[in-house]
Amino acid sequence: MPAHIQPNGCLLAFSESGHCLTRFSENAAVGLNLPALRIGMSLGECVGAAEASILGLPFCKHVGRPAICFDVELPTGLRRDVTVHRTGDEIVIEFEAPAPARLHAHLAAQQRMVLECLRDPADVRTLLENAATALREAFDYDRVMIYRFAPDWSGQVVAEDRKDGLESFLGQHFPASDMPVQARDLYRWLLIRVIGDALLPSVALVEEAGLAALNMSFMHLRGISHVHYEYLANLGVRASMFLSLIVDGALWGLVICHHYTPRGMFMAERIAAKMLGEYLALQIMGLNRSRRLSLVRDAHLFFSRLIRDASGTAGLAHYTHGHLPELLKLLPCDGGGLWKDRQWHMSGLALPEADIRMLLEHAGTATTNQIWYTDSLTRDCPGFAPTVPDLCGAMIIPVWPEQEDCLILFRREIIQTVKWGGDPAGTYQPCFRGPRFPPRSGFEVWTEEVHGRSASWTADDLELAAQYRSALMEVVARASQQKLQERTQAEAMQRMLNDELNHRVRNILAVIRSLVSRLPEEGDTAASYREIIGKRIHAFANAHDLAVGGKAGTSLRDLLTIELAPYRTGTNPVSLSGPDIRLNGRALTFLALLFHELTTNAVKYGALSVPGGDLQVTWQQDAPSESCAIRWQERGGPPVRPPERSGFGSLLIDRAISHDLKGTASRHFDPEGVSLDIRLPLAAIVERLPAGALSSAEKRNEESGPATLKDQSILVLEDEFIIAMELEDVLGTEHGARVHIASTLQAAFDILNNHAVDLAILDVNIDGESSLPVARALSERGIPFLFATGYGSASSAIEAFPGVPVLAKPYTMSSVVAALGNMMRRGA
Numbered sequence: 001m002p003a004h005i006q007p008n009g010c011l012l013a014f015s016e017s018g019h020c021l022t023r024f025s026e027n028a029a030v031g032l033n034l035p036a037l038r039i040g041m042s043l044g045e046c047v048g049a050a051e052a053s054i055l056g057l058p059f060c061k062h063v064g065r066p067a068i069c070f071d072v073e074l075p076t077g078l079r080r081d082v083t084v085h086r087t088g089d090e091i092v093i094e095f096e097a098p099a100p101a102r103l104h105a106h107l108a109a110q111q112r113m114v115l116e117c118l119r120d121p122a123d124v125r126t127l128l129e130n131a132a133t134a135l136r137e138a139f140d141y142d143r144v145m146i147y148r149f150a151p152d153w154s155g156q157v158v159a160e161d162r163k164d165g166l167e168s169f170l171g172q173h174f175p176a177s178d179m180p181v182q183a184r185d186l187y188r189w190l191l192i193r194v195i196g197d198a199l200l201p202s203v204a205l206v207e208e209a210g211l212a213a214l215n216m217s218f219m220h221l222r223g224i225s226h227v228h229y230e231y232l233a234n235l236g237v238r239a240s241m242f243l244s245l246i247v248d249g250a251l252w253g254l255v256i257c258h259h260y261t262p263r264g265m266f267m268a269e270r271i272a273a274k275m276l277g278e279y280l281a282l283q284i285m286g287l288n289r290s291r292r293l294s295l296v297r298d299a300h301l302f303f304s305r306l307i308r309d310a311s312g313t314a315g316l317a318h319y320t321h322g323h324l325p326e327l328l329k330l331l332p333c334d335g336g337g338l339w340k341d342r343q344w345h346m347s348g349l350a351l352p353e354a355d356i357r358m359l360l361e362h363a364g365t366a367t368t369n370q371i372w373y374t375d376s377l378t379r380d381c382p383g384f385a386p387t388v389p390d391l392c393g394a395m396i397i398p399v400w401p402e403q404e405d406c407l408i409l410f411r412r413e414i415i416q417t418v419k420w421g422g423d424p425a426g427t428y429q430p431c432f433r434g435p436r437f438p439p440r441s442g443f444e445v446w447t448e449e450v451h452g453r454s455a456s457w458t459a460d461d462l463e464l465a466a467q468y469r470s471a472l473m474e475v476v477a478r479a480s481q482q483k484l485q486e487r488t489q490a491e492a493m494q495r496m497l498n499d500e501l502n503h504r505v506r507n508i509l510a511v512i513r514s515l516v517s518r519l520p521e522e523g524d525t526a527a528s529y530r531e532i533i534g535k536r537i538h539a540f541a542n543a544h545d546l547a548v549g550g551k552a553g554t555s556l557r558d559l560l561t562i563e564l565a566p567y568r569t570g571t572n573p574v575s576l577s578g579p580d581i582r583l584n585g586r587a588l589t590f591l592a593l594l595f596h597e598l599t600t601n602a603v604k605y606g607a608l609s610v611p612g613g614d615l616q617v618t619w620q621q622d623a624p625s626e627s628c629a630i631r632w633q634e635r636g637g638p639p640v641r642p643p644e645r646s647g648f649g650s651l652l653i654d655r656a657i658s659h660d661l662k663g664t665a666s667r668h669f670d671p672e673g674v675s676l677d678i679r680l681p682l683a684a685i686v687e688r689l690p691a692g693a694l695s696s697a698e699k700r701n702e703e704s705g706p707a708t709l710k711d712q713s714i715l716v717l718e719d720e721f722i723i724a725m726e727l728e729d730v731l732g733t734e735h736g737a738r739v740h741i742a743s744t745l746q747a748a749f750d751i752l753n754n755h756a757v758d759l760a761i762l763d764v765n766i767d768g769e770s771s772l773p774v775a776r777a778l779s780e781r782g783i784p785f786l787f788a789t790g791y792g793s794a795s796s797a798i799e800a801f802p803g804v805p806v807l808a809k810p811y812t813m814s815s816v817v818a819a820l821g822n823m824m825r826r827g828a
Contacts, residue, residue, distance in 0.1 A: 002213055004202035004223030006195070008264055009096040011205065011221060012046055013214065016089045019043040019051075023090075023207045023214060032095060033076035039208050047093075048075030050082075054093060059084040066218055068267065071098045081267040087215045094221050099266035107272040110138040114276050124287050128159035131255070131280050136161045139265075139273060141241065141257035145169060148253040151456065152176060153184070155253070183228075188251045189217050192274040193242040195224060196264035198232040220270065239263035241270075243277030247285045255280070292460065295330075299464055302330055303471040320345075320407065320472065328409070331464045332455075334391070336409040338399075350410050355386055360404070363396050371465050372396040373457045375411070389413075393454025397465050399472045407472065409465075411454035532600070538812045555582050556591070556630075560617055563595045572608050578619035581628065587680065590660055594653065598632055598676065607637035607673050626682040627663075634673035642669045709820060710736035715760040717748045717774055718788070719767050727761065730813040731820075743767075748774045752781070759820055760785035761807075764797050772797040775804070784823040 005011055010031035013023035021041040029037040034046060044051045050072050057067035066085040073079050083094040117134035121127035128146045136144040143166055146159040153176035160170040187193065202223040205214065216222040232240060239262055243255035255277055265273070306323055320338045324347040328336060335348030339360065344353040351359065362381035363372045373395040374380040393411030524532070557580055564574050583591065599608070607613030613636040621628050653676070657665040663680040714737050718724040724741050732739045740755055742748040745766060751757065752774075760778055762771045764787050771787075775797055778785045787798055790809035798806060805819050 001202055001223035001225050002216070003205045003207065005094075005205070005216075005219070005221040006223060007200050007203050008196050009094055009221045010203075011095070011219075012093045014043050014091045014093070016086065016091055019055075019091070021046060022211060023205050025203050025205055027203050028095075032074060032080075033078055039206070047072075050074055054082060054084055057084050059086055059091070066094075066220070068271065070268065083220055083267065085218050087218065088212070090214070092214070092219065094219060096221075096267050099268040103266060104268055107268055111272050111276060114138050115279065118280060118283055121283060121287060124284060125158070127280070127283055127287065132159040132161040135255060135257070135273075135276065138276070139241070139257065139269070141239075141259050141263065142166065143169075143258040145256045145258075146245075146253060147174075147256050149179075149251060153179065153181075155179060158253075178231075184251055186217060187242060187244045187254065188246065190220075191244040191246065191277060192220075192270055193240075194220070194265050194270055195232070195240045197262040198224070198229055198238055198240070199262075220267075236260055241265065241273060243273060243280075245277065245281040245284065247281055247288065252281065252284060295460060295464070298330060299467060302326060303467055306471050306475065324348075327468060331409065331461055331468070332411075333395075333409040334412045336407065338405070338407055340399075340405050342404065348410075349388070349391065349412070350408070351386055351388055351391060355388075356408065358384055359386075359394065359408070360396070360406075369398050371398070371462065371469065373462070373465075375454045375456050376452050378452055391454075392452055393457070395457060395461070395465060397469045397472075399469065399476065407468070413452060414455055534812055538810060538815070555580050556619060559583075559588065559592055560595060563592070563599050564615070564617075572611070573614045574608075575614070575616045577616070578630075579621060581619070581621060584683075587661055590657070594657070602634055602637070602674075605638065606640070607634035610637055613637040613673075621682075628680045628682065630678040630680070632674075632676040632678075634675070637673055640669045640671060640674055708735075709817065709824075712737045712758045712820075712824070713740070713756055714738065714820070715740050715742065715748060715751055715755075715757045715778075715785075717742045717745075717760070717762045717766060717771055719743045719763060726813065727816065730816070735817065745769060745771065745774055749777065752777060757783055759783070759823060761816070761820075762787055762797075764789035770797050772800060775801055784826070786819050786823065 005025050007027065010028040011023070011025040012021060012028060012032075014020060015022050019042055021037075021039055021043075024037060024039075025031075029035055032046070037046070043054070047054060053069060053072060057069055059065070059067035066083045069082045069084070071079050072082045079098050080095040081098045083096075085092055114131075114134040117130045118127060121130065132144045132146055135141075143162040144160070145157045147155050148158045149155050154173060155176075155178070156173045157169045157171060160168060162168065207214070232238075235258065237258045237260060239259040241255075241257040243257075244251060245253045245255065320340075324336055324338070328334070328348060333348075335346065335350040337344055337346030337350050337356075339345075339356060344356050359377070359381065362384050373393075375393045377384060377386055377392055377394055390412050391410045392413040395409045397407040397409070399405040399407060556578070557576060560576055564576075602608040602613075602615060607615050613634065616633045616635070617631070618633075619628065619630040653665045653667060657663045657678060657680075661680055662683070663678060665676065665678045668675045668677075709731060714731055716724055716727050716731075716739055718727065718741070721743075724743070728739045728741055731737045740751045740757070742751055743766070748762075748771075757778075760774075760783055762775055762778075762785055764771055775785065775787075779801065786805040786807060787801075788807045788809060788811065789798070798804070805823065807815060807819060
């Protein structure tokens with residue numbers, strides 16, 4: 001009530017500049033024994049020598065906050081407790097009867113007792129229950145309640161201690177209208193409010209003409225509104241005390257003390273009660289912060305792990321879905337999911353994808369990019385009817401700005417029975433001042449059953465959601481950065497590979513150019529020269545395959561075995577002896593060409609040209625000299641004489657061994673046969689093979705020799721026309737086989753269905769398709785087959801049939817015939 005105070009004290013207000021009296025309460029003249037009290041009097045005339053004590057109080061340091069002085073002596077001999085504060089350009093002084101001296105000692109004991117009851121609480125509920133009991137015992141009120149505000153400013157009595165015979169308000173809810181906003185503002189400014197007797201009339205102020213209304217927000221004696229008087233009267237309450245509980249700067253709740261007879265409080269009592277209320281608020285804040293600290297610690301561990309483990313993640317949807325159950329425990333929910341690229345990935349209890357699309361349209365988070373939440377989908381999304389009615393609460397957390405991707409969490413319906421202290425649906429009533437919301441006339445319990453709502457989303461929930469969003473945004477940012485780095489590295493690698501490929505292709509072309517630039521020997525026909533060139537290129541290709549595929553089978557033994565395989569017959573024994581050593585790619589290339597030339601000469605002119613001739617190739621590693629010695633020895637062939645001119649083999653011996661491999665070579669034309677000694681530096685050696693390991697060439701070519709293909713039905717699956725025609729000509733015309741050419745997988749299956757096939761040659765890649773289906777069909781029918789490929793051994797078809805022979809392109813027709821012959825012998 002403006003311009004009125006309670007009757008248990010009096011008030012003087014002075015101008016700040018001249019300290020002249022501007023206002024006083026109508027009871028001040030009697031209460032201060034100043035019969036001549038009038039507007040304009042000085043502060044000294046009113047309080048005498050107490051002026052210095054009053055002005056010396058620190059009320060000017062904190063605007064609005066009262067300063068207090070106990071037992072101030074006035075000129076009339078009266079003693080008063082004084083409260084002083086500044087408002088606007090006025091100094092307001094409140095005078096009350098002083099507390100008896102014995103009361104101060106009693107209050108100290110009371111405070112100590114209450115503090116001991118509130119020390120080291122286990123949780124907030126226990127703290128509040130202890131506080132209600134201790135405060136009632138300390139200040140002797142009939143009822144002490146602790147009232148907590150909800151986010152909508154309705155409230156609930158969460159703790160209570162009362163005199164026997166009184167009805168309980170514990171657990172009852174009260175609507176926000178019971179504590180209007182202006183009242184809540186006053187409780188936030190002044191932490192204690194005491195009414196000694198609600199039936200005593202207020203005292204009006206006498207004020208200087210033209211003054212603005214006095215701001216009474218920080219006055220202990222400020223008047224009580226008619227509505228509040230009516231409210232207390234409806235409760236049957238004569239006296240009350242309200243202590244504000246300010247937690248983290250906000251009005252958390254109130255300690256409400258009711259007395260059913262008059263109950264005044266001295267200023268010392270009010271100060272003691274106010275301090276206890278502040279201590280209780282600090283304890284609540286401490287428990288909240290302790291709980292939040294534990295929550296923050298768990299959240300920090302989770303979010304740190306979420307970000308740390310995101311390195312190298314394959315996809316946000318899969319990654320988030322894997323961590324969602326842990327989030328649902330940290331931020332209590334019943335289910336959720338990720339809306340990513342307009343697809344729904346759910347976990348636990350969640351709405352289906354069709355509902356998600358409608359929910360996002362109602363929420364509109366794509367445009368606001370803010371966290372959206374509700375505890376009642378049907379209330380906040382009109383017209384939306386979820387197909388899972390149990391789900392009433394939802395929270396939408398956008399993941400990335402300007403995108404629709406978001407995380408959606410759900411909570412089940414919680415059916416609550418709420419007890420209201422009276423009908424919560426109050427209505428306005430007319431009065432002489434206009435419409436007013438009257439205080440309730442009764443406090444009978446109204447029971448309401450609340451449906452369609454989930455547990456409310458708390459401030460902690462919103463904070464965790466914001467942190468999770470930040471973590472997901474960092475995960476997305478890291479993934480984007482990683483993709484960018486990988487793309488940059490891939491582009492750099494591609495450029496390097498292109499440069500390397502270009503370099504190798506040029507080298508290969510240069511080698512082939514050298515191979516074909518040698519003039520044929522005198523008497524050679526075009527056909528024989530073509531065959532010689534073809535075999536040289538094939539040897540070079542073999543060396544290339546061994547170099548690029550080089551695992552445990554890329555060895556000197558492999559090289560010699562592959563080259564000499566067609567000539568290791570019973571009439572011409574070939575002996576290979578030496579440790580299994582691997583050569584680098586450069587050595588493989590030149591040694592392949594060299595051994596091919598030596599083999600060709602041996603077949604044409606040397607030990608392999610006549611029955612009974614034999615060939616021995618031995619090699620050994622000499623660690624002290626850091627070299628590897630290779631010896632080629634022919635015996636039992638035609639008489640040997642040095643050639644009249646140097647051929648390609650001589651060029652390889654004279655130039656390639658010394659120039660490219662930094663080695664030495666010496667050739668001897670002894671009567672019993674040609675011999676060649678080569679010494680290579682250890683730089684040409686890679687490593688020894690594991691003891692007992694067989695090379696791939698040894699496994700594929702343990703047996704080799706002539707076999708007839710006459711009347712054999714051979715399927716050739718090959719999409720290169722020229723290669724197919726050459727195979728048909730050689731196998732059909734020269735060897736009498738029946739050749740069936742297929743350029744597609746379907747054509748191959750047609751041949752298998754219409755013809756009896758004995759053998760097959762399968763190109764691994766047929767116009768971009770794998771020949772694996774045909775290989776499986778052949779395997780099921782028990783038909784031997786071999787693979788032909790230009791891709792090396794890295795093929796799903798080859799890996800599926802590791803025991804099947806493989807011909808590396810470019811291959812010679814003789815190697816095809818030999819491989820088919822080996823398959824026929826194994827089949828026999």
